Amino acid sequence: MGSAQGAHHVRPHAGPHRWQRTACKGLDEAIQLARLAGSILVLIHVVEVHPMMVEATTATVWEQLSTAQYDHARGLVEGTRQQLLEAGLKVEAYVQGAAPAARVCDAILAAARSKVCQLIVMGTHGRCGTARAPLGSDAELVLRASPVHVLLVRGD
Template sequence: MYTRILVPLDGSATARHALDHAAALARLTGAPLVLLHVVEELDHCSGFEPATVYVRDVEPAFLAAGQALLDQAADGLRLGGLAVETVLIECKGQSVAARIVEQAAATRCDIVVMGTHGRRGLGRVLIGSDAEQVARLAPVPVLLVRQSHAAGTTPAQQAG
């Protein structure tokens, strides 16, 4: 049914939980996983550092941290026998959600599996939801996974 699964990762427990679900889906379908980390450049600069410092020190550091996040997740999945690719991109003025949707098309994925923090009310209005925007904009199905209340359980344990 699914031939390629896109999994955006941000380092949160919710994203890790979504990755567990995506891995279970990959085992069922034989589909490779495409792990994506989108870097929001503005999260990594104060605006006070000179451009040379940003280019020489700041940007390489946050890109290396993003790649390390992807590599750690990919290594664990590969040890479990799954096929995994990694993609690291920067927002470049676009929203995280727009970049995720773009990558779903660019990497020819036919489902996106991602975590959602389940914000409601004022928090949702003020912060917004990348997951909600991806679900609205994506040309493929989007599986939104909320953080489990039963921390430490796998998707299979939750189902059974």
């Protein structure tokens, strides 16, 4: 990743909380674009609720799992936000949950609308055909339904 602001290099995938490789690639592209345009980078991490987990656990265990997911997400987002601020970027960061009956793509689109984003940048596994059939593709659904431009970045 290039550095438009001197010696600051952002390593959002370091530390105890790590982004998945696909998210790292998307984040790297978003950082470069934000630097070039002097834009505010809006970092959104969606915590997905898995209904199957609810049925397979007690309420206490579910609460512990849910709390751990949100704590992990908050640590990830806050650590990355701090690094981006230290690198001289303007950044807003949010953790939100996908509604139980909603998909991650719905939460991404709602956040983009509410934050008045001009571009959505997201990492994608780039799966197609039967590899993506069981779950669908949140990236594809964001691309189809987005009111703004979408840049999909493959993780490989």
